[in-house]
Amino acid sequence: MTIKQRWQELMANQPLKRKLYEIIFGSDTPMGKMFDIVLMLCIALSILITIFDSIFVNPWIVGALVVMEYLLTLFFTFEYLARLYCSPRPRAYAFSFFGIIDLISILPMYLGWLLPGARFVIVLRSIRLIRVFRIFKLFSFLDEGYALLESLRQSFKKIFVFFLFVLIMVICLGTVMYMVEGGEPDTSFTDIPTSIYWAIVTMTTVGYGDITPVTPLGRFFAGLVMLLGYTIIAVPTGIVSSEMVKQSQRDVAKKYEKDRLNGEN
Template sequence: MKASATPQAGQRPARYGRPDGWRGRLYDVIFLSDSTAGRRFDIGLVVAILLSILVVVLDSVPMIRERHADLMHVLEWGFTLLFTIEYAARLLCVRQPLRYAASFYGIVDLLSVLPTFVSLLVPGSEALLDIRILRLLRVFRIFKLTLYIEEYTRLGEALAASRRKILVFLSVVLMAVLILGTIMYVVEGPQHGYTSIPTAMYWAIVTMTTVGYGDITPHTTLGKAIASFMMLLGWGILAVPTGIVTAEMTARRNDRRGGPVRLPRTCEACGSAGHDAGARFCKDCGAALPAVTPRR
């Protein structure tokens, strides 16, 4: 796995402030990726994150935990100490450590090491079953990968830019679920499991997302027809958010490659089409092509 070396990924933490002297040099290694040391640090940290997640997953398997309990314990503490040192170094090399600690990545860094220390500080944790939940929070280390892989950043930007469209889409889906769920409540009734409108809405969500648990099923002919319509509708619904986000990602990729997209034009003099996007004159008659407004 290759860490991103783009200025975009490296310049993001600049809002925390770059100090001078040796702290500034440490900042360049930890937060930036435009140097050999920075790239090596990023790649090494990504490998450590993946290995630590693997240890957490394997430790949840009873057979492996029983046979290699000591090894799992040593590895977990080794990764915990490594990420603790990394977290402390990040706080040390920025001018505004509290601002970084309160940021998304700062919280993720803390959550990645805190559960192990909590399990050590709480004696008799076997009596507290909920302590296992805290230990499972170690999987939050996987979110640290988003700082080093550029595609995560692009996907996040596309989702943020599409949030209003997706919100409108979800509101339409919610209206469809409410209407169709209410209809099924009237058609099927409590005798077939549709005891309330919320229950019918739950069935509608399950049906439209094509999960189909089968705990509630229509029995009447009309109910089965409505369910069939909703299943087919679900196929189209699943494609809408994918198209929205894909279009946004394509537009942003075109922006990075050279700004707005310019579509091919048709010559007004001879009607010839198929000109290059940047062409100024017709390839057949030589007439000047009409100017176009860039479209994103």
């Protein structure tokens, strides 16, 4: 039997696809629960390796971390290919949020192999940081995580409009502050972009203190911007919280309907 025939036979093996689907996607089955636990532990271990890799300089420890990451990446590669293989809609999975996370989390090792010599060392160390994206996969094991992601998706338009409003506001506030402080000697507000930067830092209550007004009017205006910043911070929190409450109500309604249908059957 040729390789092509073996490949066609593998792709047409529906019993194997169903079995893999039950294990990988079926979190309500014993094997599925076991697979989820193993996958969660591997994700957590991979994230710890990424963190430790930025701390340790001992060649032996770094080498051990690299070997462990290679083994984990091979496991994640198998998981990604298995999901594509057994998924009823592989294209939909590949372009889904978690499908993209799965792909970019295994890319560092393979990209590193394609970059030889000194470039390999420099680029690989920076590309490895992509592995931290695996932490998003932990959401797939938590109902609360799904609820949060769904709430963010539902509130995306509102949040986008809010940030657009904030962008317009900081441009206006920065321009006004430049008009107030720009003409003063030794002023820090040397141009409008710098003043916009000050408005962003002030409204977000970060307050680096590298740019400060010197005139009484400028300080009064800065105080108003600070107070405005406190009120603005609460807006996106309220938007997402409202959507989370709605999502929780929808989940309760779905569960009630499902239990009702099961009771009738």
